[in-house]
Amino acid sequence: MTRRRAFLAGFGGALVAGGLRAQQAGPDQDQTGALRDPGAAGRPHERISERDNAEFITAVEKRMHCTCGCGLDIYTCRTTDFTCSFSPVLHQEVLALNDEGKSADDIVTAFVAKYGEKVLMAPKPVGFNIAGYVVPGLVILLVGGIMFAILKRRTRVLAAAQAEAPVAPPMPAGASHAVVGAPPASQAELERLTREMQEFDQ
């Protein structure tokens, strides 16, 4: 009985151990299991290297649009839209230009030469493009300036007219409130004024 148990335990243990070894020794997988339906997990992905994440590379890629039409920059597209076939290629081009020792500006210039100005995330502020950057600000400044000048003049004219207005005559009988410089008003009018001034600021 004891011997049989020992045998079964040993046999079972050997089977489990064998299984574990088999799992660990899978073809180039170490302890990594295979997916039941790899096609459902999207396109097979390459391993990310240190260079893919390098600050220089990501910074350059963020200055340029992916050409797939998504509107995102190359870095964001390649790390977001995993169905895009353009951004991985563009990424490889950036890496290749970097391998040639090109600076960030040189890489961007090379991309503009190849794909046109529309590859830039924002147009370079040269020539007609300057209008793109400065027109909104200039229009606001211009309109604001004109508005300020007109309003300033109007308020000055209004103030002058008020200063020239005749001084209020003495209070009529029955009026209990006095407001300096105000025209005569009855009790009812003053109460209405009080009420409306309170409403005014609500």
Added chain:
Amino acid sequence: MTILGQLALWTALLVGLWAAVVGFSGRWHGRPELALSVTRSVYALFAVLVVAAISLWKGLIVHDFNIEYVSSYTSRNLPGYFIFSAFWAGQKGSLLFWAIVLSMFAAVAQWLTPARYRALMPYVAAVTSTVTSFFITVMLFAANPFARMHFTPPDGQGLNPQLQNIGMVIHPPMLYLGYISITIPFAFAIAALLSRRVDAGWLVAIRKWTLMSWLFLSIGITLGMWWAYVELGWGGYWAWDPVENASLLPWLTMSAFLHSVMIQEKRGMLKRWNMSLIIGSFLLSIFGTFITRSGVIASVHSFTQSSVGYFFLGFLIAAGVLSFTLLYTRWERLEPDSQLESMVSREAAFLFNNLLFVGIAFSVLWGTLFPILSEAVRGTKIAVGPPFFNKVNVPLGLLLLGLTGIGPLIAWRKASTANLKRQFAGPVATGLAVLALLLASGMRNFYALMSLALAGFVAGTLTQEFARGTRARARMYAESIPIAFGRLVARNRRRYGGYLVHLAMLLYFVAFTGYAFKTETEATLRPGDTATLKSAFGHTYTFTHMGVSQFEQLNRVVTQASVQVSKNGKSIGVVNSEKRQHFSEPAPGVREKSFEPSTEVGIRYNLQEDLYIVYAGSVDGTEEAVYRFTLNPLVVWVWIGCLVLIVGALVTMWPGGVVSGPVRRGQAGYEVQLAGTGQ
């Protein structure tokens, strides 16, 4: 049902045209039965369009794939709520949605508008019916949702996986509600011009409509941001895409209107400007629809390019020319009742706030159209992306934020130096204290410093306004502070609701500022491997890949990658990110993959920073997974800001709140002191 739907659309067109022609012709003057006919036509238009809508929904629900629209946007295994929302997922259905909602708003406007505006209502009906008829015309002649195919496919193409999200069930309707409801204030403005009743009456009639429209737009835009954030997986929520910009434009002009209308109500000024803003907002809502549906500007949001763009362009031009011509003919009648008395007054602050709102709208429009302009002038295609818009609009946005704090501090008509000192001391000190704290903590990003310091200033203003009002009320009525606070808000709903909206804007700006400090990295991990990332707040996050599992769920196969997350060495839980492969089932037991696999982001929300984990895919079909880890500071405050905005807008819109007699006199802090009264 499609025959019924078609019939309903043609009937709706006839009814709409009748209401428009009779309403505009003015033949109802002195003929109450004709005026009544116009009003009833509006109700009938709504009823007939409900029939059309039910017909389309019926087709969607019973999977009538012979209807081209049903076949294009649904499939047999699409979950029920997405079948419901497929109504507005495509061009044709969304046009019908637009028409039915507009007809509903038009009917509600006719029903609820008080009798004292009776003279305006036939014109209002004419305008709303014209716009509705336009949408019906577009459907009947260019984008018919009831169009049938020559064959019946066994299954539909299904709904784009990115639209299979709760955000897309509610975001488009909200945005549409905002766009569409602008038509009602526009209709009242045109009615006021046509009837020459351009006093403040029409403004009172549209007060709630404009607020509601603005609220729907705000919610719609924010829901769109939320959808982009949770569904698109690029780690952000606003990309300055032309369609996003198009939704922002009417929001900006409506915001300007909500401020400037107060000047007209209180001082009788800016009548022409307010008319222009309402007309402009309506035209911008049509412009947004034109951009989305014409394909004139490349956008990921656009519907398929089709001929409807020409319809919208024609309508936009016609509406613009007619409206502004009408405004020009009534120009003399829109003389202001009073003048600005001082450059240091709340009126002046509102004017500059309007300048900024409209200026930003112009700047966004300019940037959106600049590629077309550049191509026309230079013949070179360019693209205008977020760096451009940020460079141009961030300074303007900061100025606007500053004015949010300045406006409430300045008195109406004219502010004295003593008043200014008293009002500004606290808020300015708060702003400077925030600035000093941030500098001391090592922040050196200029725009972030300015944004947060200005947010501090605005917070100071709002706190001061609430505190002074509450304190004065508590003192005057011997109320406890919570009761005084509650009554202060309840009895000055428009004012304090508006302040809550300002608070919401402050939260939005703080959240936008946080976006400048996001950190991200990519990593390939085997089960058990870890990656680390340091956040802007100085926390170190460790991500341990646990494994990848696959399972079936609804109409998709889900591949789920799990990550154990630790913050500063302490475990904070597991975050899952998914790839979803949708499939259709054209016949029992037959399964076909539909669309490319989509990504579901794993997000762990936090008041400080969100963890944003994207499972990019697997290496060689194994559990070795590629991830993108992003730490997004303060994003959650966008969503909280939206909730505060909704509360603020609802407080402002809530009926009542006007009290009389002694209570009104006690509205804290704003009593008028007259010489000799001691009051």
